[in-house]
Amino acid sequence: MQILQDKKILLGISGGIAAYKTPELVRRLKDHGANVRVVMTDGAKAFITPLTLQAVSGNHVSDSLLDTQAELAMGHIELAKWADLIIIAPATADIIARITAGMANDLLSTLCLATDAPIAIAPAMNQQMWHAKATQTNINTLQSWGHHIWGPGAGEQACGDIGLGRMLEVADLVTLTSDFFADKYLQNQHWVITAGPTREAIDPVRYISNHSSGKMGYAIAHAALRAGAKVTLISGPVDIQAPIGCELIKVTSAEQMHQQALSYAAQATTFVACAAVADYRVADIASEKIKKDSDAIQIALVKNPDIVADVAQLPEKPFIVGFAAETQNVEHYARGKLMRKNLDLIAANDVAKAGQGFNSNDNALTVFSAIDKIEIPLANKNIIAKQLVSLINQHYLLKQSKK
Ligand code: PMT
Numbered sequence: 001m002q003i004l005q006d007k008k009i010l011l012g013i014s015g016g017i018a019a020y021k022t023p024e025l026v027r028r029l030k031d032h033g034a035n036v037r038v039v040m041t042d043g044a045k046a047f048i049t050p051l052t053l054q055a056v057s058g059n060h061v062s063d064s065l066l067d068t069q070a071e072l073a074m075g076h077i078e079l080a081k082w083a084d085l086i087i088i089a090p091a092t093a094d095i096i097a098r099i100t101a102g103m104a105n106d107l108l109s110t111l112c113l114a115t116d117a118p119i120a121i122a123p124a125m126n127q128q129m130w131h132a133k134a135t136q137t138n139i140n141t142l143q144s145w146g147h148h149i150w151g152p153g154a155g156e157q158a159c160g161d162i163g164l165g166r167m168l169e170v171a172d173l174v175t176l177t178s179d180f181f182a183d184k185y186l187q188n189q190h191w192v193i194t195a196g197p198t199r200e201a202i203d204p205v206r207y208i209s210n211h212s213s214g215k216m217g218y219a220i221a222h223a224a225l226r227a228g229a230k231v232t233l234i235s236g237p238v239d240i241q242a243p244i245g246c247e248l249i250k251v252t253s254a255e256q257m258h259q260q261a262l263s264y265a266a267q268a269t270t271f272v273a274c275a276a277v278a279d280y281r282v283a284d285i286a287s288e289k290i291k292k293d294s295d296a297i298q299i300a301l302v303k304n305p306d307i308v309a310d311v312a313q314l315p316e317k318p319f320i321v322g323f324a325a326e327t328q329n330v331e332h333y334a335r336g337k338l339m340r341k342n343l344d345l346i347a348a349n350d351v352a353k354a355g356q357g358f359n360s361n362d363n364a365l366t367v368f369s370a371i372d373k374i375e376i377p378l379a380n381k382n383i384i385a386k387q388l389v390s391l392i393n394q395h396y397l398l399k400q401s402k403k
Contacts (some may be wrong), residue, residue, distance in 0.1 A: 150244070279303065
């Protein structure tokens with residue numbers, strides 16, 4: 001079954017330059033099984049034609065409150081009741097203001113008043129307009145009513161300005177839509193996840209690190225978000241985008257990650273230590289670039305704090321999941337870390353195998369509890385993450401039920 005199978009999505013398009021992306025949005029939503037109907041404001045029609053949207057959606061496009069034919073059957077009420085979700089993309093400052101004021105002076109604003117379907121708003125406007133007090137007040141009001149605000153993104157704008165105000169990319173909007181309909185079995189849980197490598201400075205231009213890309217930890221963050229958890233992602237330096245909606249805490253060194261992890265984990269229900277933390281750091285970081293004066297140099301290293309083991313010492317400790325990256329005796333070493341670090345679960349990956357583990361798109365895990373051993377076979381990290389998140393939750397609930 002497709003992710004959006006039989007979901008009825010009403011796409012409201014208002015008059016911004018990003019309207020040119022909406023035929024692609026309609027097509028991608030339909031690819032995932034959604035039935036899409038489109039409503040356009042007069043402004044939207046200055047950027048893109050109803051005929052285009054009709055062709056890609058396969059449905060009649062509505063654009064007038066005063067359409068005598070449609071209103072024979074109370075068209076605006078019918079549309080308002082039909083939708084499982086209303087997405088307004090792009091949402092200009094004008095339509096945002098009109099919805100907040102409860103106006104009903106065109107079909108789209110009227111629908112927003114007449115519906116009890118959830119409404120998602122993808123803002124798109126000049127960065128100054130986005131930061132304006134009026135817009136921010138309106139957005140806060142809509143959020144307090146339970147409307148979903150998707151974006152905006154940052155970057156170069158049509159007017160040449162750079163900043164916040166770009167409509168999110170089509171792929172992001174489709175991801176948010178499918179996340180919206182996903183089973184929210186982690187609602188009311190707060191997950192803190194560490195991801196990526198740490199960097200331990202040697203001098204101002206050199207550091208010790210490892211090959212972690214952050215892909216595994218970021219996939220877990222996305223899977224937990226999708227399942228309705230509040231997610232704090234504490235990440236070492238990586239080149240990938242954090243999932244929209246998570247709280248991203250960027251760190252560089254193990255000591256910084258240690259400090260942030262202890263502070264956030266104290267309020268969390270679940271802590272997942274996926275980061276590849278450097279076990280050692282340089283004892284004395286050189287303040288100037290080290291010169292190539294001698295044939296050999298020695299750098300003294302000192303042990304870094306063990307983040308996950310220290311989280312396990314918190315008085316109100318969350319449910320704790322560690323990772324074990326091993327190249328041999330995987331089960332033996334993983335079980336040792338599970339016990340020694342006082343964890344609830346440990347997910348072991350054999351990083352000696354090609355095509356999985358560090359910096360690859362795929363992984364395979366063996367998850368150990370004190371009594372269980374569960375295999376998650378080789379697959380894309382996004383698929384592995386979904387299975388792992390569900391498994392962690394089952395063990396979390398079991399532990400809660402025994403309290
Ligand atoms: O980021 P990717 O490229 O997607 O790769 C994913 C991964 C291979 C990095 C990931 O799946 C993984 O295995 N992460 C843990 C890597 C690791 O450092 O394992 P470890 O066996 O050294 O550490 C055991 C556990 O202790 C881990 O949960 C680690 O986060 C934690 N640890 C380790 C050292 C330290 N000082 N503090 C810690 O919290």
